[in-house]
Amino acid sequence: MPVNRNALIRYKTIDACLRNRRRKWTLEALMEAVSEALYEYEGMDKGISRRTIQADLQIMRSDKLGYNAPIMVLEKKYYTYENPHYSITQIPLNxxxxxxxxxxxxxxxxxxxxxxxxxxxxxxxxxxxxxxxxAHQTGSVIDFEKNEQLKGLEYLEPLYQAITQQKPVKIRYLSFRARHARDLILHPWWLKEFKNRWFVIGIQNGHRHEFTLALDRIQALEEAPPATYIPA
Structure with a gap:
């Protein structure tokens, strides 16, 4: 069951209140504490309703979120945890x-x-x-291919920066069929990983169609002379 940000703030605030046994917590006191937290973290100044707090307490008591909080009511109006050491932040991971x-x-x-x-x-x-x-030594559920010796990984960061800052780059590139490397100006659009190799996709000066360059065939990369960036 997904929990939105506001609900999570409410649950954590109620949890902190119920753990604080130096004060008696009525519904009104919980409403005030939650309203202050929502204003502080989200800028919400409408306050919170009595019905919402009651619903939150019910959800925290249930197993919908895995909390099963031992919330009890004293004298028919004061809320607290039956177990003084309980907290929703300390429940085990499923x-x-x-x-x-x-x-x-x-x-x-x-x-x-x-x-x-x-x-x-x-x-x-x-x-x-x-x-x-x-997990008590539980194995990984995802197996990614890894190649720590793969060439060209040092160009990931400068290409990433060039893309986000929309700047062309000058690349010395040796294609698979070429005998000698050549220099080109590339307007990079995005980075892509495929079969454990990284590629940069973009457009070259003077061309209309996109190019895909393998990072492991780049021999040098630097910022290009000032020019208007060509977006995707």
Missing amino acids: ELDLQRMQEAVELLRQFKGFAHFHQLGEVVQKLEDHVYAA
């Missing part, structure tokens, strides 16, 4: 969650050629370790 997290880890690994991946490498490793431990 099998589907673990599968999706593992798929995300494997997908992130495919971007090693991008410069910003080096900043994410440690985060991905920690995520992978967490998934591995939580």
Whole structure:
């Protein structure tokens, strides 16, 4: 069951309130806390209804989202957790969650050629370790082909930047049939991975049809002289 951002903010706010036993939480107090959270995070100033909070409490009590929260009512008006150590943020991951997290880890690994991946490498490793431990040594459900020695990966980042900034690039390229490399000006449109090889698609100066160039056949790449970018 998908949860939208506003609902998640409400659930986490209610969870924080019910864990706080230094205060007694009525429906009105929960409404006030949730309204403040929605205003802080989403800029919503309409407040929240009593009916919405009651529905949220019911969903948190149920297994629709896997919470099964032990919510009880004291003196017919004060809400709290029966288990003082319970929190919806500490429920164990189910099998589907673990599968999706593992798929995300494997997908992130495919971007090693991008410069910003080096900043994410440690985060991905920690995520992978967490998934591995939580799954009790469950194997990966996605098997990507990998070739750490593949040539041309160093051009992924500059081409990505050229595409997002809409700038042409000068490329020295050796095609499969050519004996010598040639220089060309390419207006790159997008990058594509196919059968464990990367390609850049774009248009050359003086041509009307698009070109597909393999990154492993690029010998040099630099920013082209100032020129009007030709979009796709």
